C-alpha cells in the first residue's frame with residue numbers, strides 16, 4: 001500500500017530536473033503577462049483534477065478536451081517565450097567561467113582573465129558626473145554572440161578612456177549597448193531585446209528596458225548610466241540591484257563575475 005513511498009535515485013533526479021525546468025520557466029515568465037496565462041492553465045488543470053476525482057463526467061470531459069487540445073494553443077500563445085527558452089539553453093556556454101571544466105582549475109592551461117570592475121565603475125562614475133548615457137553589458141556564462149553580430153565588433157582591453165570615448169555624446173559609437181567579455185570590449189552599438197515586463201515604472205525609457213530585457217533572457221549583468229539623472233544602475237536577472245556605495249557595487253559586481 002505504501003509503494004509510492006519507495007524512492008529511487010531516478011525519482012530524485014526526476015524531481016530535481018522538473019524543479020530546474022520550473023525555475024527556468026518562472027525566470028522566463030517572471031513579471032510578464034504570460035505568467036497570468038500559466039496561472040489560468042494551472043487553475044483549469046486543478047478544477048479538471050477535482051472534477052475527475054468527484055467523477056463529474058461532463059465537466060471533466062469538457063475540461064479534459066480543453067487541456068488536451070491546449071498543447072497546440074500553448075505553442076501559439078507562448079511562441080516568443082519558447083523561443084527565448086531555447087535560446088537561453090542553446091547559448092549557455094557550459095565550459096565558460098563557472099562551468100564544470102573550470103571548477104577543475106588544475107586541468108586548465110589557460111589563465112582566466114579577470115574583468116577589471118574597478119575601471120568599468122570608474123568610467124561609469126565619470127559618465128554619471130557629466131550625465132553621459134551608457135549601457136554596458138557584461139557577459140557571464142550565456143554566450144552573447146547572437147547580439148555581438150548585430151553591433152560593431154571590437155577587441156579593446158577595458159579601461160576608463162575606452163568606455164568614456166565610446167559613450168561620449170558625439171562619438172559615432174555611443175548609441176546602443178557595449179558588450180564586455182572577460183576584460184575586453186567586444187562589441188559596441190548593439191541593439192538589445194526590450195523587456196515586455198509590465199512591472200517597469202513608466203519613467204524608465206528604452207535604455208532601462210533594454211538592460212532589463214537582456215538580463216531576463218540571459219545571465220549577463222548590466223551597468224547603466226542614465227542620461228537624464230546621471231544615476232548608475234546595476235541590473236541582474238531582470239531586476240535593479242540596490243547598493244549603498246560605489247565600493248559596495250564593486251564588491252557585488254566582482255562577486256557576480258567570479
Ligand SMILES: Nc1ncnc2c1ncn2[C@@H]1O[C@H](COP(=O)(O)OP(=O)(O)OP(=O)(O)O)[C@@H](O)[C@H]1O
Nearest residue numbers: 133175176177191192205206207208210226227228
Ligand atoms: N534596444 C536597445 N538596445 C540598446 N540600446 C538601446 C536600445 N533602445 C534604446 N537604447 C539606447 O537608449 C537611448 C535612449 O534612451 P531613453 O532615453 O529611451 O532611455 P532611458 O531608459 O529613459 O534612459 P535615460 O535615463 O538615459 O534617458 C538610445 O539613444 C540608445 O542609445
